[in-house]
Amino acid sequence: MITKALSPAEAYENRMHLIGRITLPVGLILTFLPPLILWLRFGILPPGKSLLEGVVGISSVMIPVSIVEVLTFTPILGSAAMYMSYLTGNISNMKLPSAALAMESAGVLPGTKEGDVASTLAIAGSVFASELIIVLGVLLIAPLSARLQTPALKPAFEQVLPALFGAIGAYYIAKSWKLAAAPLAVALLFGFLPGVPTAISIPLCGLASVLAARFLYRKGLAKA
Amino acid sequence: MGDYLDIANDPVFFACGAAIILFVLGQAALFTRAAYREGRRLGMERRTLWRSFRAGAISSAVPALAVIVALVTMVPVLGVPVPWIRLSVIGSAPYELMAAGIGAKTMGVNGLGGSGYTAEVFAASVWVMCSGSIWSVLLVAFATKRLKKRVSGSLDKDPAWRNVLMNAAFLGVFSIFIADPIVRGGLPLATLGASALIMALVGLAVSRLKAEWLREFALALSMIGAMGAAALLAPLFS
Numbered sequence: 302m303i304t305k306a307l308s309p310a311e312a313y314e315n316r317m318h319l320i321g322r323i324t325l326p327v328g329l330i331l332t333f334l335p336p337l338i339l340w341l342r343f344g345i346l347p348p349g350k351s352l353l354e355g356v357v358g359i360s361s362v363m364i365p366v367s368i369v370e371v372l373t374f375t376p377i378l379g380s381a382a383m384y385m386s387y388l389t390g391n392i393s394n395m396k397l398p399s400a401a402l403a404m405e406s407a408g409v410l411p412g413t414k415e416g417d418v419a420s421t422l423a424i425a426g427s428v429f430a431s432e433l434i435i436v437l438g439v440l441l442i443a444p445l446s447a448r449l450q451t452p453a454l455k456p457a458f459e460q461v462l463p464a465l466f467g468a469i470g471a472y473y474i475a476k477s478w479k480l481a482a483a484p485l486a487v488a489l490l491f492g493f494l495p496g497v498p499t500a501i502s503i504p505l506c507g508l509a510s511v512l513a514a515r516f517l518y519r520k521g522l523a524k525a
Numbered sequence: 526m527g528d529y530l531d532i533a534n535d536p537v538f539f540a541c542g543a544a545i546i547l548f549v550l551g552q553a554a555l556f557t558r559a560a561y562r563e564g565r566r567l568g569m570e571r572r573t574l575w576r577s578f579r580a581g582a583i584s585s586a587v588p589a590l591a592v593i594v595a596l597v598t599m600v601p602v603l604g605v606p607v608p609w610i611r612l613s614v615i616g617s618a619p620y621e622l623m624a625a626g627i628g629a630k631t632m633g634v635n636g637l638g639g640s641g642y643t644a645e646v647f648a649a650s651v652w653v654m655c656s657g658s659i660w661s662v663l664l665v666a667f668a669t670k671r672l673k674k675r676v677s678g679s680l681d682k683d684p685a686w687r688n689v690l691m692n693a694a695f696l697g698v699f700s701i702f703i704a705d706p707i708v709r710g711g712l713p714l715a716t717l718g719a720s721a722l723i724m725a726l727v728g729l730a731v732s733r734l735k736a737e738w739l740r741e742f743a744l745a746l747s748m749i750g751a752m753g754a755a756a757l758l759a760p761l762f763s
């Protein structure tokens with residue numbers, strides 16, 4: 302058998318996949334520690350029938366959602382970024398915006414090798430910061446519970462998503478309003494049609510965005 | 526019969542949470558080291574690499590505070606350690622509450638906490654919360670490599686298009702969240718506007734004053750300012 306020499310870039314990709322493919326399943330098993338401890342140490346286990354019903358119920362929601370979501374995020378995020386994002390969650394409200402703005406502040410383009418490195422580091426930074434801040438929150442949970450539920454602060458935290466995406470919107474409109482127009486129009490349309498789950502609206506909006514971008518690019522109206 | 530919250534808050538679960546967080550940080554450390562070396566190999570400056578890491582950390586600080594707020598709302602019904610673990614790994618508050626609700630329903634209990642929500646019902650909630658996230662994690666673990674090969678193979682020929690495509694893909698996801706407050710109007714729209722305005726001002730400051738260092742703080746500043754505006758403006762909209 303002939304062993305093919307890997308280029309350094311391929312070796313890097315393979316290394317990232319290796320780390321991800323080991324850590325993600327192990328992490329998944331670790332997340333089952335709480336229910337396993339409830340069962341093995343405290344002897345508390347729901348009846349088999351309920352358990353089965355619950356697993357089937359949640360899976361019937363999550364299997365289609367997961368497939369669509371993974372297909373949407375894989376082209377956007379680098380491999381390492383995918384493995385970290387899926388272990389830690391909060392993808393569209395934390396990991397994606399961090400990655401987008403970090404590439405900007407590092408002055409590299411998304412989709413390039415440098416962009417992949419910068420977004421991987423940004424998401425790692427995001428993981429460290431968010432996990433440590435949440436740990437602090439857990440340590441201070443008693444005093445925080447009282448503070449955060451004061452009427453004056455409540456509206457601020459209820460509006461955390463608009464506060465995030467206003468800035469993101471301004472950034473992309475300033476950067477390339479032509480690219481932003483189509484997905485925003487489709488998203489507004491979905492907004493006025495009540496009851497469309499994000500598992501459907503996000504991929505469709507992404508598709509519209511990509512098709513419009515292809516059109517603009519062919520016409521020479523969209524530049525990198 | 527003991528209260529299920531005594532069990533839910535047992536130290537063993539805190540130890541469990543600590544172990545899981547350490548594992549997550551370990552994974553991030555492995556990826557950081559590999560990406561840093563690759564960046565150096567590609568000729569990127571140390572400063573640029575460190576700046577990316579820092580930008581990611583700073584941009585996540587305010588969303589992380591929002592996770593703590595979600596945690597605070599879940600603690601009275603599920604104890605501290607389980608929401609902490611679930612929100613630190615994989616999950617998000619709406620998913621966890623839905624899953625916990627499904628778990629309770631299979632035991633014939635509607636709603637979380639309250640009477641009838643026994644230790645066994647709590648266990649059913651926790652099993653369902655954990656089971657729902659199996660699929661996405663397994664899919665990413667075993668399909669990413671194959672999917673990536675397919676995606677990059679078709680895009681390597683035209684780097685300029687690749688870059689436009691990436692921005693378009695980001696925009697596709699973000700647009701849904703930008704459009705939502707516009708449709709809802711009122712306080713969400715006012716908050717969105719305040720955030721966009723601050724971002725624009727920070728952008729102007731970066732280009733006019735050559736204040737490059739401001740860039741990494743742009744998102745955090747916009748969020749804090751807009752959330753402050755939401756708190757001030759709330760009485761007008763209620």
